[in-house]
Amino acid sequence: MDLSSLQALAANNDWTAIFPELLLGCLALVLLGLEIVLPRDLHRHLPVVALLGVLAILPSQIISFTVGFVEGESFNGLLYHSREGQLMRVFFLLSALLTGVLGTVSLAKQKVAHTEFYHILLVVTAAMMLLVQSNHFVMLFVALETVTIGLYVLVGYFRTSPYSLEAGLKYLILGALSSAILLFGIALLYGVAGNPALPGHTGAAMNFDALRNFLAHNPHHFLASVGIVLVLAGVAFKIAAFPFQIWVPDVYQGAPTPVTAFLAVASKGAGFLVLLILARTFAPCAWLLAPVLTLMAGATILFGSLAALTQHNVKRLMGLSGVTHAGFLLLGVVAAGTQAMAVGAIYFYLFAYLLASFAVFGVMAQVAGANDADQELSHYAGLAKDRPFLALVLAIGLGSLAGIPPLAGFMGKLFIFIAAFKAGLYGLLAVAVVGVVISIYYYFSWIRAAFFASGIPPEGDTPARPALPPVGFMAGLVLGLLAFATVLLGFYQGVLGQWLAPR
């Protein structure tokens, strides 16, 4: 066995670059160990251990912002620690923390094992954190598969619910298909770039820098173009962009509510970071990249907003409206081709989306009954009278998603629109305005159900709302903080705002 590479690794300090991920992995293992060691009646404390652990890792991430590897490579170029990547690590840790809090609410309503949920959640989070720092197709694919396989399990986590199992199966099959497409694209790119007959050929085409160099020499090579389109298609599945969004409503409905939230926020965020990294790598082929992404953005916005109009199930509604949000973010990605500020706008949008989405999903987890997949708009009738706090959080969350000032979501949309206008994407901007107006309609009808409608259903056959349990202290605190942060970020952008300014 050749130990020299291990020795080299131990000789430098590369491993410290990924210590937040290592800590997460250790925490995940500790959870499983504790479940074996601890007596059964103490198991209910394990979620708290997981949450406290993530909370403790967050500051360590903030330390790695300032020291060490920022704007540098590690592991022989497998990872590149961009400043954006550091911000997104915080994003994923926050997502994991909030998903965990939702888990304490949602899992309590079901008879399922708890510890494994947190274990898988932590592993997936660590993989996402590596994914957004990858600088090499091997790293990208391994991290992406770790994420996806973990999510297969999480989506089908409610084993006794046919909806959950159906969702798990659909996600598995379509996910495998998209991974295959992605791999095929990578293989094509690698093969083409290694052809010695071409100028700028390289043996290390898995590395993004080398690949960009090759593409700069051969921007119009046919097989490379096919490879690029296939890789983009694979990523489009993860972010649920048109025409790869077809899995969204069923999977979002069937998956446990915390997992739906994690899919909607963290998985989408990871997808967009990967897309940004790849767009940078494929930048020499802008002639191909720009029209493909533009078409995708326009179609995604229109499809998402029109499809969401007819939904009555709130999980499906969140899924399809999430498709619209993916479209807005794609608009930012297209603009990022020419405007530096678009990248900052995408990060701001993602953070605003995280706050608002988790606020809405948090309320959904509270309102949901024993059947997690059955969450109808009519269940929200009269919520403002019975639970004014939940209704207020819901209104703030939905308002922010709809992009109503003075909430954070509006600022995100504004920045994306400014970037798009500067990039000259007038047609897409018109589509986006239409999308915003339509989205006001369906978000507002949800708010209307919660505030204006009475709790008594007009027809006798409408299912009555499941009984509302009291809001726990932790969940209440987290929901309050999310709503507060959404409002605050609308008025005062502070540190996140400075990220936006062109550097």
Add this chain to the structure above:
Amino acid sequence: MSQLPFDPLLLAIAAPLALAVAIALGLPKRWSVRLAYAGFAVPALMALHVWWHYSAQVPVSGYAFLTRYSTGLDGLGIGLKLGLNGISLPLFVLAGLVGLAAGLYAIQSGAERLKLYLMLLLVMQAGLMGVFASVDVFFFYFFHELALIPTFIMIGIWGGRDRNYAAMKVTLYLTLGAMLSLVGLIALYAKSGANSFDLITLREIIAARPLGQLAQNNIYALLLFGFGILVSLWPLHTWAPLGYGAAPSSAAMLHAGVLKKFGLYGLIQIALPLLPLGSAHWSHVLALLAGVGNVLVIGLVTMAQRDLKQVIGYSSVMHMGYAFLGVACYSVLGAGGVVLLMVAHGLSVALLFLLATSIHHRTHTFELTEMGGLAQKAPVLAAFFVAATFASIGLPGFANFWGELTIFVALWQFSHCLTVIAISGVVISAVYGLRAAARVFFGPPTDAFAQVAAAHPVTDLNWREKLPALILLAALLFVGFWPKSLTTPLNATLNAVYVAPAAAGK
């Protein structure tokens, strides 16, 4: 004391907002109501303060009371910059006064869920003060939306008939208008090359390097139709009568009286000075839509209404037509007339909505055919209503007269034919205004009203209703008799922003 130890403009925005937050955090009802008085009084007092001291201020780049606060977006050229010039001062005062009247009327109304109602009104009030105090175009838009959201909610919760439909329709129309104007503002931001939303910077940069004809045409179209929806430009006006018919009285007062002026204010303050070529290009379309559509068609439609609130709602759409005609003129005289008319119309329409609700408390209906003879039992109410109707028609002595007169004079230079149409509109508005007053107050009581009056004894206006009405009427008369208090600063600013760039161009 001419110098306060704090920023009066920021206080006028922050005080209602802070009190709204305090009420939201669970203040007891007694205290909520008491603090709400302060929340509505502080902006009004600040508005009067800045009005009184405006002339003594030394303007910085055309603005008095100029201050700037950073919100972390300096890199993008966005910052909370507050200040007043001659165009925004009258509207700032209008917002303060109408806000106070609407607030007082809401407190005495004893509506269901009063705390939430007051909280939303306070948020709206903060937004209104912010709209007219902002020098930064971004915050101008931002505060407008802040004031708009409570309108939707208030229509949805406290609205009259068709409230769900009305709330949805108003939301969709106004969102579309707001989005179009937002794109227009972004276009100004990017196309001018200023990369700043600061209106002073925008003016300087565009004065040095005006935009081309095509860019001006397109941006002005976005702003005109975006703002136009918000101000109910024909044929995009259909949300207005429906929304005002359904909205609770104080919300209708604040929206029709003040918030709706946002679009016109945006055209006068931003679009016309920055995009003179664009405004010239679209002026004929605008004049035709406003003159024939808003004034003539809607005027005739108003005559056919049988519901008091619909009459007021449609008449407000009609009077906006005059304002649009003033915008179409593109002259100092026309723009000045629009600002005067905005103030006058804001005061008079708020007074009319207030009185309509007071009438409804006594007749339990808005149907004009089921009323009559109310003047015998409520003479003070009748006097107020007739005065408000006179103001709305534009009789001399009220502020509306000066606004309409100025616009007609400016319009004569633009188009003789349209001036004739516009003046015939005055006759139309006299017909429906006086007929409504006659139906409600004079003549013998109808059978329906006699039954209602027998079941619920009719009383005259009480003091708590009189006070807000008096505030509005006094302001109408004050401006009517002494328009100079507003026109002196207005004239100075208009000459600076309209004439100076034109002279520099030649």
